[in-house]
Each structure stands twice: as C-alpha cells, then as structure tokens.
Amino acid sequence: MSLSILVENLQKNFRIRKKSGLFKSVFSPEYFDVRAVDGVSFSLKEGERVAFVGPNGAGKSTTIKILSGILHPDGGRVEIGGFVPWVDRKSLAYRIGTVFGQRSQLWYHLPAQDTFELLSYAYDMSREDYLSRIKMLVDAFDAGDIVSKPVRQLSLGERMRCEIIASLLHRPKILFLDEPTVGLDVVSKGVIRDLVKKASDEDGTTVLLTSHDTGDMERVCDRVIVIDHGQLVTDKPVRELRSGYIREKIITLAMKEEAISLTMNGVRLIEAVPHQLRVSVDTSQISVEAVLQAAMKLSSLQDITVEDPPMEDIIKEIYAGSFV
Amino acid sequence: MIKYYHFARIAFGDHLSGRLRIFTRYLIFLLLDWVMIAMWDLIYKSGYGPEQISVVDMGWYMAFSQMMFFLSPRLFIVIDSDVRSGNVGYFLNRPIPYLWMRLSEGIGALFGNLLIYYIVSVPFLYWMIGEFPSTGWFGIIAVMGGLVLASVLHLLFQILAGLSTFWTNDAIFIYHSYQKFCLLFGGIYVPLALYPGFLSGEVLKFFPFASMVGNPVSLIFAPSLVGFFEVLALQIFWLGFVGFGLSAFYRLCLRKVEVHGG
Structure with a gap:
C-alpha cells in the first residue's frame, strides 16, 4: 500500500x-x-x-x-x-x-x-x-x-x-x-x-x-x-x-451481600451502592485475577464486569503526560 | 470557462429571488433620479443650463449615470466579509480560483439587474422626464450597451476594494474613496464635456472612471457606431489592465491568508 x-x-x-x-x-x-x-x-x-x-x-x-x-x-x-x-x-x-x-x-x-x-x-x-x-x-x-x-x-x-x-x-x-x-x-x-x-x-x-x-x-x-x-x-x-497504554481496569461486582470492603494495594474504590461495587485496578500493582479471587472470598458474586477505562480518560492521561 | 458560466447562471437565479432587496434598491434609484432630474430642471429654468445640451437629454444622462452604480451587486461587501471572517481560506482548496468565482457570481447578479433596470427604467424615466432623448431609441440602446462592460469594470474595482481588507481590515473606506474618484473624474453629476479647463474632459475620458460612467453615458447625446466602438475599445483596455493588476494583487493577498486553528 x-x-x-x-x-x-x-x-x-x-x-x-x-x-x-x-x-x-x-x-x-x-x-x-x-x-x-x-x-x-x-x-x-x-x-x-x-x-x-x-x-x-x-x-x-x-x-x-x-x-x-x-x-x-x-x-x-x-x-x-x-x-x-x-x-x-x-x-x-x-x-x-x-x-x-x-x-x-x-x-x-x-x-x-x-x-x-x-x-x-x-x-x-x-x-x-x-x-x-x-x-x-x-x-x-x-x-x-x-x-x-x-x-x-x-x-x-x-x-x-x-x-x-x-x-x-x-x-x-x-x-x-x-x-x-x-x-x-x-x-x-x-x-x-x-x-x-x-x-x-x-x-x-x-x-x-x-x-x-x-x-x-x-x-x-x-x-x-x-x-x-x-x-x-x-x-x-x-x-x-x-491494550498497551492501559494499566487500569474497571471491575464492577454484583453480589448477594449488601456491602464488602476490598482494601488492597492498587485497588481504588469508584462507587459503592447496596449489592454493587465498582473499583479501579492498577494492573501494574495487582492482577485482575487476584482482585476477583479476593472478592470471591468475601462475597457470593452474582455478576462480574471487567472493562477498560473510557477512551476519554486514556486521552486525558496522555494529555497530562502520564503515558509519555 | 463553462464552470464560470454555471457560477454566473446560479447567481443570476439566486439574485432574482431576492425580490424585496431588488425592489428597495430600485426605489432608491428612482428617488435619486427624481432628485437629479429635478435639480437640472431647476438649473435650466434659472437660465444656467448648458446651451449645447437640452434639459431632456441632461435628464436621461443623469438617470443612466446613476444607474451604473445600481447595476452591479455590492461585491466588495461579500469579499470584505469573506476576508474578515477567514472564509476566503476555505475557498482555496477548490479547483476554481476564489477571485474569478466571485467575479462570475457578480456578473450573474449584474445580468439579473440589467434585465430589470433596462426593462423597467425606460417607461419610468420617460414618465419622469416627459420625453425621449433627442437621439431617440438609438441613444438609449447605445448607452445600455456601453453600460454592460462598464459595470463589469466596476465589479473588478469592487473586488480590488474587497481584497484590500487583507491590509486595511475594512473595505468600506477604500470603496468610498474609489467612489469619490468616480464622482470627481467619472462625469457622474456633470458630463465630461462640461468640465472646467483645469479638469480637461478630453484627458479624463481616457481614465477608467470615465470608461465606467462618462464615456458610455455620453453616447446618449450623439450615438454612433464609431463612438460606441471607441467606448468599447477603451473599456476592454481597462478591463484587461485592471484584471491583470487584480490577478497580481490576488496572488499577493493569498500570502496574507491566515486562518487560525480551531
């Protein structure tokens, strides 16, 4: 071409x-x-x-x-x-x-x-x-x-x-x-x-x-x-x-319990509502798998969603110089 | 050339669709004619009118000399606005030069005006003046023929004034200055033949301002084929001269195009 x-x-x-x-x-x-x-x-x-x-x-x-x-x-x-x-x-x-x-x-x-x-x-x-x-x-x-x-x-x-x-x-x-x-x-x-x-x-x-x-x-x-x-x-x-620039994943957990506490290095709470938790995971510090295993020990999970952060956030980070 | 014809054709139709604008402009033209005709009528009645020109012929001269400025669309305003808004830059990535595109559109609108002014004005002027000129229809047709290229030349000067916005940021005062030159040296309020000795009409008639007004409109007094072609030849010379200058000026303007980022 x-x-x-x-x-x-x-x-x-x-x-x-x-x-x-x-x-x-x-x-x-x-x-x-x-x-x-x-x-x-x-x-x-x-x-x-x-x-x-x-x-x-x-x-x-x-x-x-x-x-x-x-x-x-x-x-x-x-x-x-x-x-x-x-x-x-x-x-x-x-x-x-x-x-x-x-x-x-x-x-x-x-x-x-x-x-x-x-x-x-x-x-x-x-x-x-x-x-x-x-x-x-x-x-x-x-x-x-x-x-x-x-x-x-x-x-x-x-x-x-x-x-x-x-x-x-x-x-x-x-x-x-x-x-x-x-x-x-x-x-x-x-x-x-x-x-x-x-x-x-x-x-x-x-x-x-x-x-x-x-x-x-x-x-x-x-x-x-x-x-x-x-x-x-x-x-x-x-x-x-x-894939290359994202060191962050967003995990949304739906569970039977009303609330759980997921306090770990590299995990940041985004939102907690009854029976649902949304956290950001810094994959350079902890793997998604380790976070999910910890969550399963603490609760009976009904649904799990793992997402990349919105492209807008990635671009914001690039503007801010975090990925340069 | 065919693409320019189509730009003119679409501008012609678009111009004629602006009925209110055409009507109000025409009304102003008639009012101005009425004032000029009445003024010269008073001068003649006071005994100060020139002997070699009758009051009727002078009335027709005044009406046609005013008409020239109403025939052309106000192209300098369009170009001034394009330059000031930066829109001119967005026309540059098309395979038709902005300069000739706007001229084509101007000519299209001009022909719309020619159609209206030529058809409607003769009965109105006859009604205002009371008689046809001494040279009859031949004189009227000769003037009408001479005003076509005169108006195209006026369009070129308007484009020149519009493009000057690249430097002056305002074309209006440039256009008004040009208009004053036309008033002074073009024979708009007084035929060139009546100019005083220090402003010899014999010399001024070779100027572009006279080619736009005084020369073609003077055909009302003594129309002849030779006279008509003399006027035409001088107009063609000035069209070529001003067109060439305009083209060079446009290239200079292109270097000034600045369209800032969004």
Missing part, C-alpha cells in the same frame, strides 16, 4: 500583534510569534483512517489547513499523493475533500443541491457522473428531504450531512475532517460516523479526522495521533492505545 500523506518536521508560526498604546500601535507596532505546529512528522497509507487529536490549541486544525493547501507552513515537508499542498493547490483540490465542522463550505443562501451542482462544475464532473453520484450519496446519507432547503434553514446535523456529501462528491482519495461532529447530538454523531466509515470502506478513501470526541476516533479510525503544543505526543493504533 503506497503512502497517501507524508509529513516531515512540519512547522507553522502565527505572527500576533502585541497590544500596546495608541501611538505605539500605529507607528511602531510590535509582534510576537505563536508556534502552532512545532516539528510534527507522520505518514498515512492509502485507505487508512487516522484520528488526529489534541487539546484546544494543540495545532490540529492548523496542520489540517496546511495539508489541505489553505495555509503555508514555515518549515518542513508535506506530500499529499505526490503533491505539495500549498504549491499544487488546484491539482490537489481534485484529490481531496474537506469538512470543517466549525465553518460551512456550502453556499449559505442557496439550497444544498445548488452547492452540489456548483461543485460538480468546479470539479469538472460530467453530467451523467454527477447525477448518478449525487443520487447515490443523497440516498446513502438519507438527505432527500433536506437538499432543496436553503442551507441557512438546515439544522446542524442536516447541514453536516450536506457538508460531507459535498466533500465526497468528486470521489476524493483523501478526506480531511476537522471536528465533523462538533455540536451534534448523540444520534447525529452516530449517523455521521457510520456514514464516513462506510464511504471510506467503499471507496478506499484515506481519512484524517480531528476531534475532541473520543467516540469519533473509536468508531471511525484505526489509528490515533496525539499532538500537544504543536508536537507529536503519540502515534498508535487505537487497539494498542487501549
């Missing part, structure tokens, strides 16, 4: 004007640099789906904007399917699709179907190709009732479905999704995630997705790249992030 995206030592600074007095700001303004991306390197193979996560201000969106040709970097090397994004903007445009959750790329005052039609001309699609493709996408995204409404009258979830249709219209090889589920309700998030995954599976589209929602990365992506302060923190497959 060949490389789809190659990023080496990417750097980007933003020049910000210092706030100063009226006279100084007019005649001698001062500036300072904010380093948004600081030497990030990674690569994506064709068809890979990768989550690009990090706290606010980590440099995720800036990186995506550089990769999609919107911003010029200050240093480093980027190749997207053999093109340098900010140099070969037009050629690259035919090969990528972008969705920015916080911005609409649709024409706000027009019905979404007019935007699709305009984009089909912009991407030089033949009429037959456009008509068959839009029918397929509108059916797949169940958007038949919404595409004739002006975009400004759509709900956020409806608009996001139209944004993704617009981004997939020209069969892009690479899809950049910048917080595509931001502000959506649980149902809409699920729909968007499933549709993106399905579209990627069917067309072999490479997906690079930024999100604060760990559900996006778990449901859509196979790999997670975490950045913070413009630097790469970790780059792992999602399952490895769970």
